[in-house]
Amino acid sequence: MKRRSFLKSVPTVAVASQILPAQDAKPPFGAEFPSLDSQTTGTWWAPRAVAAPKANPGGKGKAKGKGKGNAGPIVDLNVPRDQVVCFAIYTHERGVLKVSAQLFPLKPAEAREARLEIKRGDAWQEVARAEVLYPGWDAHFRVEGWDNTQTAPYRVRHGEKAMFEGTIRRDPIEKDEIVIANMSCNSARTKGGRPEIVNRLLQQDPDLLFFAGDQTYHHTEHTAGWIEFGLQFRDVMRDRPTICIPDDHDVGHGNLWGENGKRSTIPGDADGGYRYPVEYVNQVQRQQSWHLPDAVDPAPADRGITVYFTRMRVGGIDFAILEDRKFKSGPAGKIPQMGPRPDHINDEKYDPKAIDLPGLQLLGERQMKFMRDWTQDWSGAQLKCVLSATAFCGAVHLHGSPDNRLLADLDCNGWPQTGRNEALREIRRARATHLCGDQHLAVTLKHGIDEFGDGPYGFTSPALVNTIYGRWWHPKDEKPGPNAVAGSPLPWTGDFKDGLGNRMSIMAYANPEDIQDEKKRADGYGLARFNKKTGQVTFECWPRFSDGSQFPGWPITVNTDDNDGRKPTAWLPEIIVEGAERPVIQVIAESNGEVLYTIRAKSSRFQPPVYAEGSYTVKIGKDKPDAQTLAGLKATDKAKAGSKTVKV
The missing domain is CATH 2.60.40.380 (Purple acid phosphatase-like, N-terminal)
Structure with missing residues (x-):
């Protein structure tokens, strides 16, 4: 297929002889929002006046909606x-x-x-x-x-x-190593292609692409911006499966707290909900995510906003695909405001518990039910991974510029803290790894829930193009935390709490060296290599303009079993399973009915660890824990626990 530059202006020759169908002749999203998708609707091929972009510091949707569109064509739309x-x-x-x-x-x-x-x-x-x-x-x-x-x-x-x-591509089930590319935040301020990234990805040949959000920053012109994104990445997307989830900028927001689909009515949208019409939001989601496997719970959110959270298996790796913005509560009017805006906190004396109030949602009950079901179903899965837009903590100190220190940003999934911990406990129950983007700062860390290191590993990708709102990890005292990474080239690794009080163990970060220099602003992407044979995952972090080296501190290889970092205090009898080489084992505390974990064992023999004395139920099966049940098992010393044989 002959290629053309997509940076040229839209031709200015109108096609006067063609008559536009009546349904195309009016603003498709109503008179209140005439500028939405204006470059690709109506008489899109005809010459039109170019309006200067309107100032909109508060991010108020109504003002942007009533504007006259972007200051110029995003891509050449009138192609042969x-x-x-x-x-x-x-x-x-x-x-x-x-x-x-x-x-x-x-x-x-x-x-x-x-x-x-x-x-x-x-x-x-x-x-x-x-x-x-x-x-x-x-x-x-x-x-x-x-x-x-x-x-x-x-x-x-x-x-x-x-x-x-x-x-x-066929499903690469026979491969020992499955590779997923982790990408997000494709700034529109740098026009043109992304050849440095695409060419290296073609060489690295990942099995799966994950675009975690902000594929386009053209808030009111999603179709033209989506076409621009497609032109940039189509040569790597055309030949492999692609997971794509829209985030806040894709639907026209600076930040998004979807609050189950309600409409936002204040500048900045921190009251929760969506700024633009339902039809526009649904179009964005359709364009970016319709191709995903069918939603596990397809009932729309409020006002008819569609949902797409689901699961997908590639080569024996089972991915849970979350919508971590859609059901999240907005902070405005629900918690005390302790900063210049409802979602920013700069009061170092504040009590984090004061903003972790009953009734606040993160993933929402529908997604939490999905997560509970997903962790217990290992059909077609040897390892598990969770994909979301943003991180379950605030691993950032400096926002937007090196002199802007912010204690806490409620836009991250570290808030509300109770919802964050509930989500991480579900991820931990399956010993799943977490991949995300959004933060414009590459970070690999280990989450802590009740203690440092007791939660899963997380890898936040760098921004593909980092010209919008750079961020830095830079502790105020410029000291490493306890348990710093031995031999790391980075000065500030170790155990820290974020501004919301969440525990996190920083393993690596990729700060921009100079946000004004495109080769020093930490553009790039991540790879996660899942080795089914060893149970390890290796995180790689590649600069956009790489000389063949990764960002300092990477690669990092960890054991997926350590996604559950709790320290065993006792053991149950060894389970010897006949009829399954790698059975699924579930352990339930009888004192309160809590599922401690559901995992696929590495062999037909598995001795379950537990974290407190007491009685436990163990369920066993081939792909789900549904074939055999052993109740009343007592926790004891490992050497004294004995064994139990079951057939499945």
Whole structure:
């Protein structure tokens, strides 16, 4: 396919002979928001006046909504008509292939239908047709009965000549190592391609791509911004499954507390909810996330805002995909304000418990139920990993500039603390690793819940392009914490509490050296290499402009078993399982019914550790703990515990 620069201006020649359909002739999101997606709707090909961007320091949605759009075209939208299929992304899970295609805007005489073809042998076979939706210009294909043991070329077609080609990879279940690329925060202030990142990713050949959010910062022009993102990354996305979740900037926010879908009404949106119309939010989510496996609980949130939290298995790694902004409470009006704005705290004497109040939500009960179910279902899984937009702590000191120190930022998932700890306990129950983005600062750490180090490992990716709101890890006393990483090239590792009182053990961080110099502002991305044979995961952190070296402090290799960092105080009898080489073992405290953990054992023999004296129930099965139950097992010394044999 012939490539064109996507940095040129939209041609200024109007097509006067074409008549726009009536449904396209008015602002698609209502008169209150005429600028939403204005570059790709209406008579998008016609010349138009360019308005200067309006100042909007408070982030009030109404003011931005009533503006006249961005100050100039984001990308060249009026492409040759044999190039109107811009890119495609896909996943497949349990026999269902889902493909989303993004088209450039179509003209009135052009068919609003796209076709998906799969190559079987030497012949192309059409397997699905889909409407090209407006606004958005996206098309979506669902193919049942997909054979994930086979690799197959695909192409999305429009009309006679336009097409986008790629490869549907088979599930790499036979590989010992599964690699996921961890990426976020693709600043729009640096135009053009991302060849340094894409070319290295093509060489590293990850099995899965994870874009954790802020794929575009064009708040009111998502379709044009999404097309820009696709042009930047399509050469690596076309040939491997891609998980993509929108975050705050994708839906037009500086920060987002979705509060189950309500509408935000104050500057900065800290009251909770969404600034822009439901239809716009749903379009963003559809364009970025429709191709994910079906939502596990698809009922919409309030006002009809769609949901997409789900699970996906690749090569034996089971990923829980969260919407960590959608159900989170907004702070304004719910907690005492202790800073210049409702979500910022600078009072070093404040009590963190004063803002961790009953009724505040983080993931919300629907997602917590999903997490509880997910941790106990090991079908097709050997290791588990949780994916979310942002981190479950505030591992940042300096915000926006090196002279702006902030004690606590409620935009991170370290608040509310009770919800944070509940989420981490569920992650710990499956000994899962956590990957995320959003913070514009690469950090690898070990979470602490009740004690330092008793929680799972987390890896926050650096910003792909870090021109918007840089951040730094820089303790005020410039001293390492207890248990600092031995031999680290970094000065401030070890045990710390964030400004919300959350425990965290910092293992590595990648501070910008000079935020004004694009080669020193810590742009980059992460890789996580899951080794199913050893049970280890290796975190890699790559600068955008790398000389072949990673950021100082990486790579870091850890054991996934240590995602549960609690120290055993007693043991149950060794479980010898007949009929399963790697059974699933669940341990439940009989005193209160708490599930301590549900894991896939490394062999048919497993001696369960526990963390207090008492009686326990152990459940065993092949993929779920549903085949055998042993109740009333007493915790004791490891050498005295004995053994139990069960068949599954």
